[in-house]
Amino acid sequence: MASKIFLMTLCSLFLKSDASFFEVRYPSVVVSAETGGNLTIAAGPNGGNIYMTPGDRGTVFIGHTDMLKLFEIVNSQPPVWGQKAPYGPLGTFLGGDVVSVQLMAIDPEGTHLRYEKVSGALPPGVYLDKATGKLNGTAPDVDATYEFGIRVVDEQGKYADQTFTIDTRERDQCRSNPCLNGGTCTDDFGTYTCKCTEKYGGKVCNIVCASQAVGVANSVKKIPDAQMAGHYAFGSSDHKAYEGRLGSSTGWIGMDKNSWLQVDLGNVRNVQAVATQGYSATYTLSTYHLDCSVDGNRFTHVSQVNGTAELFTGSGKSYTTSTKQVLAVPQTCRYVRFIPNTWTGTHPGFRVEIYACEL
Ligand SMILES: [Ca+2]
Ligand SMILES: [Ca+2]
Known part of the structure; x- marks a missing residue:
């Protein structure tokens, strides 16, 4: 009172x-x-004191900041980089190696730390976990030294910077001899390329091109209808070029030796074999020429024996089975033409497949 x-x-x-x-x-x-x-607020001149005393659950604020917190910040120490994270190189990594490096720092006050990159560049494919200070990723396949500055920050905002380096070395991707069947390996950045010997294809030359159907066959139809063309066909709409697929219930019928059935592979490939199958007892294929073109304008006869144009053998009367012909010399073609030469029945009628590797 x-x-x-x-x-x-x-x-x-x-x-x-x-x-x-x-x-x-x-x-x-x-x-x-x-x-x-x-x-x-001034104390008396003879040793007087000034007291600011909060209540039991009270706080003394300066501005909007708890004064005691302010003192904590002022008195706190910045983090200290640990011995496991010395200045300088963190290691040398071969291209494709897993990078897992823990940067270590401690805060004298024991507060939680966070990490951030403040300068330079990490190796592409390597990332800093800001919460843990761990560098994770995969080393790029190049000869390079990456220098970068990392800042570790404590809860009081005090920080310490450190500069590190990571060295990467290009790996020889050919070292494990990945190219099969006599293929030649060329090392590259992060990968390799195989130059296959004549009969093989695929990334590691494991594909036998003469067994690699491009997918004209009716059951596959990787070659779309629009990539099949016929010239001088017999009959009308019943006998479109796109019906000339191995295994089709119909087939393509030409008029005579001036007719041809053409397959556009969509890109230039290494063609190594073809197969034909007659259409029916009436429309068959006994022998044929094969023409090949890169651009669709200039065609050359494919010869079974190098340098000599030669006829290929069709299935003749046995139209239910197909007859495969492996080329003596692989051909580089995008367009392949089947030109009937002899047949039984009234007209040449047949269905085809082509075997090739991608170049
Ligand atoms: Ca601190
Ligand atoms: Ca390499």
Whole structure:
């Protein structure tokens, strides 16, 4: 009660004055100066002290900051890089190697740390885990040194920077001899290429081209209808070029030796074998020429024996089975033409497949 009376007395003393410079409100106490004025709290000259004492659950704020926290920040120490993360090289990695390096720092106050890259460049494919300070990834396949600065920051915002390097070395991807069947390996950045010997194809030369159907056959139809063309066909719409697929229930029928059935492979390939099958007892194929073109304009006869144009053998009367012909010399073609030469029945009628590797 006594203090209440005292405060009320203060209010009456200061609030009522003409140029108010001191304000006290009950029960909270606010001391504020006039606009533009300063507020000075000064102890007595003879060793007097100033105490700011929060209540049991109270806080002393400066601005909006807890004063004790402010002191904690002022007094806190920045993080310290540990011995496992020395300045300089973190290691040398071969292209494709797994990179897993833990950067280590501690905070003297034991607060939680976070990491960030502040300069330079990490190797492509290697990433910093900001929460743990771990570098993870896969080393790029190049000869290079990557220098980068990492900052470790504690909860008080204090930080320490350190510069590191990672060396990478290009790996010889040919070392394991990946190319099969006599293929020649050429090392590259992160990969290799195989130059296959004549009869083989595929990434590692494991494909026998003469057994690799391009997919004209009716059951596969990798070659779309639009890539099949016929010239001088017999009959009408019943005998479209796209019916000339091995295993088709119909087939393509030509008029005579001037007719041809053409397959566009879609790109230039290494053609090594063909197969034909007659259409029916009436329309068959006994022998034929094979023409090959890269551009669809200039065709050359494919010869069974190098340098000599020669006829290929069809299935003749046994139209239910197909007859495969392996080329003596593999051909580089995009367009392949089957030109009937002899047949039984009234007209040449047949279905085809082609065997080739991608180049
Ligand atoms: Ca600290
Ligand atoms: Ca390499």
